[in-house]
Amino acid sequence: MTRQPLVMGVVNVTPDSFSDGGRYDTVEAAVAHGRALLADGADILDIGGESTRPGATRPLVAEELARVVPVITELAAAGAVVSVDTMRAEVAEAAVTAGAGIVNDVSGGLADPEVLRVVAATGVRYVAMHWRAHSDRMTDFATYDGPGGVVAAVRDELAARLEAILAAGVAADRVVLDPGLGFAKGAAHNWSLLRHLDELAALGRPLLVGASRKSFLGRLLAAPDGAERPVGEREHATTALTVVLAQAGVWGLRVHDVRSCRDALKVLAALDEGNGS
C-alpha cells in the first residue's frame, strides 16, 4: 500500500486564531480537545499559543509559555506525539522539555534563529514553513514577480532555509518543509503551490501542508454576493484537498477536523488494498 500522510490535529490554545480562536483557550478545554482529536485518529497534535491569522499581534513570551506548556505536558504524558507550533526558541525549548517531539516553526527559523540551536541540540523533528514576515504585515509581502512566480520563489526561499537549518547542525532527516499556504500569499498563490507541490518535494524533504479551513477555500466557496464562506463551513473543501494531497504523496496534513480527514484517508486505503484484485 502507498504510504498515507500523517494526520496532524490542530490544538490552538489562543483567544484569536482564525478557525477556532477562543474555543480551547484554557488548559482543560485544550487538553480535552487534544484527547478528542486523538480519539478521532490524529497521529500528531500540534499545540500552539500564538495566532498567526493575518493582522494578529504577538503574545508575550510568558503568555505563550503559560498557554502551551501545561497542555503539552498533559497530552505528552497521555502518550500523544506532540508538536509545538512556535517561532520562539524559549517556547520550543520548554515544549521539548515538556514532551514535544516536533517543533513546528511557521517562520522556518527566520523569526528567531535560536530555534535552530534548540532543535539541533535536542534532536527533535523540525517543520520549516515558508514565511516572509509576521502576521501584522505579511500581506505587504505577498508579491512574487520573479521568473517562475510563487512556486519558484517558495522553492528557492525554502531551499535557503534548509541550508541554514543544516548549517545550524540539524540532521537532514529531521526536517520537514511546508509551503505555508496563506502566509504572505493570496488565494491564487496557494492554488499555484498546490498545483506544483512536486517542485517543492524536489528539495528532497517530506512536505507538510496546512490547507484546513483557510481563507482561499472561503473565497472559492463564496456566495454570489462575494461573501466568503464562513470558516466553519469549509470542511468539505478541506476534505477534498485531503484526498488530493494524499495522492500527491505529502508526509503530513495539518487539519482541524481529524475525523473527516481520517475518513477520506480510509477511502483511499480501501481502494489501494483492492489494487490488483
Ligand code: PMM
Ligand atoms: N497554518 C497555521 C498555523 N500553523 N503550521 C504549519 N506548519 N503550516 C500551516 O499551514 C500552518 C501552521 C494557521 O492556521 P490555524 O490558525 O488554523 O492554526
